Amino acid sequence: MTKIEEFQALGLTEVTLEAIREKGFEEPSPIQKLTIPTFLKDENDIIAQAQTGTGKTAAFGLPILERITARKGQKPQALILVPTRELALQVMEELISLNRKKIAVSAIYGGASMSEQLRRIAKGIDIVVGTPGRVLDHIRRGTIDFSELRWLVLDEADEMLDMGFIEDMEEIMAATNDTKRTMLFSATMPARISSLSKKYMHDTEILRVESKQMTADLTDQIYFEVRESDKFDALTRIIDIEPDFYGIVFARTKVGVDEIVNRLLERGYAAEGLHGDVSQAQREKTLRKFKKKQVNILVATDVAARGIDVNNLTHVINYSLPQDSESYVHRIGRTGRAGNEGTAITFISPSEYRQFTAMRKAVKSDIRKQQLPSAEDVIAIRRQKIKDELQAVVTGEQLVDNYHSMASEILAEYDPAVALAALLKMAFKNDLEQDNYPEIRSFSVDRKGTARLFIAVGRFDGFTPGKLVEMLKRETGLYDKKIDDVRVMDSFSFVTVPFKDAEMVTKKLNRLSRGDKPLAEISTDGNAPAGEDKRNERRGRNHTRSERRMPERERRGPLRNFESKSKRDSRKRK
Ligand code: ADP
Ligand code: MG
Numbered sequence: 001m002t003k004i005e006e007f008q009a010l011g012l013t014e015v016t017l018e019a020i021r022e023k024g025f026e027e028p029s030p031i032q033k034l035t036i037p038t039f040l041k042d043e044n045d046i047i048a049q050a051q052t053g054t055g056k057t058a059a060f061g062l063p064i065l066e067r068i069t070a071r072k073g074q075k076p077q078a079l080i081l082v083p084t085r086e087l088a089l090q091v092m093e094e095l096i097s098l099n100r101k102k103i104a105v106s107a108i109y110g111g112a113s114m115s116e117q118l119r120r121i122a123k124g125i126d127i128v129v130g131t132p133g134r135v136l137d138h139i140r141r142g143t144i145d146f147s148e149l150r151w152l153v154l155d156e157a158d159e160m161l162d163m164g165f166i167e168d169m170e171e172i173m174a175a176t177n178d179t180k181r182t183m184l185f186s187a188t189m190p191a192r193i194s195s196l197s198k199k200y201m202h203d204t205e206i207l208r209v210e211s212k213q214m215t216a217d218l219t220d221q222i223y224f225e226v227r228e229s230d231k232f233d234a235l236t237r238i239i240d241i242e243p244d245f246y247g248i249v250f251a252r253t254k255v256g257v258d259e260i261v262n263r264l265l266e267r268g269y270a271a272e273g274l275h276g277d278v279s280q281a282q283r284e285k286t287l288r289k290f291k292k293k294q295v296n297i298l299v300a301t302d303v304a305a306r307g308i309d310v311n312n313l314t315h316v317i318n319y320s321l322p323q324d325s326e327s328y329v330h331r332i333g334r335t336g337r338a339g340n341e342g343t344a345i346t347f348i349s350p351s352e353y354r355q356f357t358a359m360r361k362a363v364k365s366d367i368r369k370q371q372l373p374s375a376e377d378v379i380a381i382r383r384q385k386i387k388d389e390l391q392a393v394v395t396g397e398q399l400v401d402n403y404h405s406m407a408s409e410i411l412a413e414y415d416p417a418v419a420l421a422a423l424l425k426m427a428f429k430n431d432l433e434q435d436n437y438p439e440i441r442s443f444s445v446d447r448k449g450t451a452r453l454f455i456a457v458g459r460f461d462g463f464t465p466g467k468l469v470e471m472l473k474r475e476t477g478l479y480d481k482k483i484d485d486v487r488v489m490d491s492f493s494f495v496t497v498p499f500k501d502a503e504m505v506t507k508k509l510n511r512l513s514r515g516d517k518p519l520a521e522i523s524t525d526g527n528a529p530a531g532e533d534k535r536n537e538r539r540g541r542n543h544t545r546s547e548r549r550m551p552e553r554e555r556r557g558p559l560r561n562f563e564s565k566s567k568r569d570s571r572k573r574k
Pocket of ligand 1: 025027029051052055094
């Protein structure tokens, strides 16, 4: 029942299919169905349009990885232009996660150390993912040779145009070989895109997935901002406070489904999972149990949930965002059926925010933001539930005789309150203790919520995530709790801090760097004002110049203490 054959039918072969299996994609998204076969015909240039979050990266990534052979040490075969650093990293990660052929994939963008980039370029890159400014910088300096490109991809083309990269893009297109094929991917199609394509693309095939406007009125729609790592606890809180939770939890991949089910089972919830690898027999069994409410939580992928006709769900939970607004409406439509009102809950992690904003615009109904129930609330409700259940048993006929006599024996020996407390402890362990509810830190990503900071030091400077946090705390006085999503790469890092602190943090950090090269910059996470990244990129180009002038030690300023031992050693050797 797995639909890997659908990927195969698009023209992908075993190595690529293996990567898809491991990644956990169940079936190609609509834009992938359209573009992959056209791409693999090796004939036309392509313009592809589909909403944000519909898998456009894999739509060009899979056929490139299908066709390419590693030839490290020579000229790049593919260049993917993206508007921002963050997107460059995202695209690079998606490609690496699908790479089974040892293809060298690397990201090149402004603000990062030029010398480190030059080292990587010298080693050989097969696929370059880059921002226009920095890529052009390399072209002009002659440090990278794009004369043997097979593919040029303009990803998120509308955003690149919005950010004013048009001239850079044109210059890059003109500077690369004529024999390459050009692919343009975009969520929207402003007129400027067609004039660009007329000038620089040939035999262009336009492929488009229309996004339908749909509404789901009967459903109460809310969302919670919650970190990826807190999603599971958020889910259990929601289930715990519902008197009769009966719902489907949607995950994006098979791996995701299995993980959520296992964790729920571990915690004693009645949950089962459905995804493409579940056999037909098992699927039917699970659905029977779910319909009879022997299992009240069904965890499923979109594909596996298709065709399930259950009407009276209290909840649909989007543990991960759906692929597009259409699947969102399909998912949540399962609660509002037949006049029943239900609640649709969507979890949004910082990295999903960008897609969520786009989706929210396309879904015409209102999705309200809410706060997660606190641990105290959950405990109070669970206590009440236990009392209610007790009452039901006491007044029911189920009070079986053999327990009656056992109760008398126990009461003869212990104080009643002590005995009952001990029994509760046996039944519920420490489930109802505050400590058992890990803190779910709140964050907020509205226009003023959080900011992603780009920090120009990384592993090569001796930093680990722990050390970076330590340095931030020491230098800026931020609390642990406010520093999040720390990612330390070779020569730079990203952290998320509250927006209101971002300016202070960058100011303090930049005071540390004596040169004119800023140590920290506010980066875009899709919410920062447009143009910010363009500016960063421009500044990025400037630092690269100053970088060349300034000896490394000075540039690093007081942070040189963090320089790794290996690096110091290598310098001594020189
Ligand atoms: P876009 O570029 O269209 O905004 P992305 O390429 O960033 O979308 O994809 C969004 C998410 O969807 C990524 O996490 C990606 O791994 C996932 N994805 C892509 N293709 C599929 C698929 N066929 N099935 C499930 N998830 C997919
Ligand atoms: Mg994209």
